[in-house]
Amino acid sequence: xxxxxxxxxxxxxxxxxxxxxxxxxxxxxxxxxxxxxxxxxxxxxxxxxxxxxxxxxxxxxxxxxxxxxxxxxxxxxxxxxxxxxxxxxxxxxxxxxxxxxxxxxxxxxxxxxxxxxxxxxxxxxxxxxxxxxxxxxxxxxxxxxxxxxxxxxxxxxxxxxxxxxxxxxxxxxxxxxxxxxxxxxxxxxxxxxxxxxxxxx
Amino acid sequence: xxxxxxxxxxxxxxxxxxxxxxxxxxxxxxxxxxxxxxxxxxxxxxxxxxxxxxxxxxxxxxxxxxxxxxxxxxxxxxxxxxxxxxxxxxxxxxxxxxxxxxxxxxxxxxxxxxxxxxxxxxxxxxxxxxxxxxxxxxxxxxxxxxxxxxxxxxxxxxxxxxxxxxxxxxxxxxxxxxxxxxxxxxxxxxxxxxxxxxxxx
DNA sequence: TTCGTCATGTAATGGGTTACATGATTAC
DNA sequence: GTAATCATGTAACCCATTACATGACGAA
Numbered sequence: 001x002x003x004x005x006x007x008x009x010x011x012x013x014x015x016x017x018x019x020x021x022x023x024x025x026x027x028x029x030x031x032x033x034x035x036x037x038x039x040x041x042x043x044x045x046x047x048x049x050x051x052x053x054x055x056x057x058x059x060x061x062x063x064x065x066x067x068x069x070x071x072x073x074x075x076x077x078x079x080x081x082x083x084x085x086x087x088x089x090x091x092x093x094x095x096x097x098x099x100x101x102x103x104x105x106x107x108x109x110x111x112x113x114x115x116x117x118x119x120x121x122x123x124x125x126x127x128x129x130x131x132x133x134x135x136x137x138x139x140x141x142x143x144x145x146x147x148x149x150x151x152x153x154x155x156x157x158x159x160x161x162x163x164x165x166x167x168x169x170x171x172x173x174x175x176x177x178x179x180x181x182x183x184x185x186x187x188x189x190x191x192x193x194x195x196x197x198x199x200x201x
Numbered sequence: 202x203x204x205x206x207x208x209x210x211x212x213x214x215x216x217x218x219x220x221x222x223x224x225x226x227x228x229x230x231x232x233x234x235x236x237x238x239x240x241x242x243x244x245x246x247x248x249x250x251x252x253x254x255x256x257x258x259x260x261x262x263x264x265x266x267x268x269x270x271x272x273x274x275x276x277x278x279x280x281x282x283x284x285x286x287x288x289x290x291x292x293x294x295x296x297x298x299x300x301x302x303x304x305x306x307x308x309x310x311x312x313x314x315x316x317x318x319x320x321x322x323x324x325x326x327x328x329x330x331x332x333x334x335x336x337x338x339x340x341x342x343x344x345x346x347x348x349x350x351x352x353x354x355x356x357x358x359x360x361x362x363x364x365x366x367x368x369x370x371x372x373x374x375x376x377x378x379x380x381x382x383x384x385x386x387x388x389x390x391x392x393x394x395x396x397x398x399x400x401x402x
Numbered sequence: 403t404t405c406g407t408c409a410t411g412t413a414a415t416g417g418g419t420t421a422c423a424t425g426a427t428t429a430c
Numbered sequence: 431g432t433a434a435t436c437a438t439g440t441a442a443c444c445c446a447t448t449a450c451a452t453g454a455c456g457a458a
Contacts (some may be wrong), residue, residue: 002417018437026340027352029333030359033300039418041439072426073437099234110351132230139227150311151228153383157369158231161362168358182354203445219409240446242411273454274409 001105002035002043007078007086008109010053014077017041031104044076052082090117097121098128110182119176126169133162202306203236203244208279208287209310211254215278218242232305245277253283291318298322299329311383320377327370334363 009015009023017040025034047053053076078086090113096102103125110118136159144152175182210216210224218241226235248254254277279287291314297303304326311319337360345353376383 016437017439026344027348029336029340030355030362036419037438038420038440045439104355107355108352111349135230139230143227147228148312149383151309153373154231154305154308161231161365164362164365172354182350217409218411237447238410239412239448244445246411 001101002039003047004086004089004109005105006043006047007052007082007089008112010076010078011083011086011112014075016073016075017044018073020044020076027108028104031101031108044074047082048076050081050085052079052085053077054079086112093117093120093124098124115176119173122169122173122176126166126173129162129165129169133159133166136162202302203240204248205287205290205310206306207244207248208253208283208290209313211277211279212284212287212313215276217274217276218245219274221245221277228309229305232302232309245275248283249277251282251286253280253286254278255280287313294318294321294325299325304329316377320374323370323374323377327367327374330363330366330370334360334367337363 055074136155256275337356
């Protein structure tokens with residue numbers, strides 16, 4: 001997941017680690033907290049060793065690092081192999097693609113994913129959430145007398161979130177099928193033109 | 202978190218590992234997927250070594266395990282020290298208490314938590330979610346032109362979830378303050394008798 | 403008798419974190 | 431000049447997972 005995210009961001013623009021972390025945080029802020037440097041930097045090295053990313057600066061001028069050991073910022077950019085790898089990871093859909101983290105990252109790069117794959121992922125995710133939803137409904141139906149009020153409240157809140165996400169996914173799937181891009185536009189859009197989005201009728 | 206959850210469940214009834222896993226799944230189904238045996242059993246051993254839980258069967262009859270090596274089910278029950286430990290963990294509120302996992306587990310055992318602590322946790326969680334919400338709002342306000350439609354859609358959906366959770370927490374906080382139990386009742390819960398539970402004095 | 407599920411466990415591995423250490427650059 | 435933030439990196443650790451191995455028990 002991290003690998004996919006890093007390659008995806010570097011595909012948009014070359015960046016150094018620190019910057020990457022921030023971009024990661026804004027792009028995947030809904031999914032997970034900011035990644036730690038202890039993960040980020042070793043990962044970058046790994047990706048470089050694999051040949052998927054390269055450092056811009058060392059490649060540019062002299063390869064000899066300054067003797068003063070003043071580490072400057074290291075700007076990474078994606079390589080041709082890296083782009084291939086990214087495309088491969090992006091198209092690689094499995095069970096992990098449907099859990100929170102996997103889905104989130106894949107979704108965040110949907111604009112680089114073909115529509116067929118997008119649909120597959122959205123539908124897989126929907127199924128996953130529907131299963132969770134059914135599990136919660138069963139608990140609420142069968143075990144509600146065995147559980148205390150707080151636990152029940154937690155389940156109800158979870159169920160609610162599931163139902164909401166299923167509806168959201170449904171909408172996205174419909175949009176995909178009809179060829180429309182995602183709803184877009186929110187914030188303080190003034191005149192609010194088309195926005196043909198309809199809630200429960 | 203796992204430790205807290207196990208001690209909490211064993212406080213309700215003695216159980217063997219396999220059963221515990223299922224109970225864990227229904228109680229914390231909203232928080233996380235079922236725990237793996239590779240985690241569960243070593244953890245149980247650890248808790249036993251620490252003296253917080255004990256096996257019922259080996260203590261009962263002959264301590265000598267059958268030569269046929271037929272491992273039977275090992276029923277664990279909480280010890281007096283375990284109960285103390287549980288109370289300690291339950292009251293131990295820190296930053297991790299406010300992230301998804303920590304909050305979920307704590308909330309699931311709210312019926313064993315005193316009201317002051319419940320309020321502290323709910324308010325801490327609310328603050329945490331409000332921060333996340335503000336972060337998302339800022340991204341949507343400042344970076345919306347830099348991000349593609351799918352990424353934006355993800356942020357919007359995340360923002361929505363945050364707003365919803367804050368409202369939920371607000372309601373719970375109000376209820377707590379006015380001394381009412383959580384909303385309860387959703388399905389077809391009939392009158393639901395008082396269920397006299399006392400907080401630790 | 404065979405299949406599914408109940409039941410317990412270990413070893414290898416993974417994916418991350420925290421704590422620590424270093425130093426450059428910018429704003430005041 | 432000093433504080434905050436930018437910036438990179440390592441080592442130790444933690445929590446959990448997967449894959450594997452074993453075996454009991456009940457139902458078809």
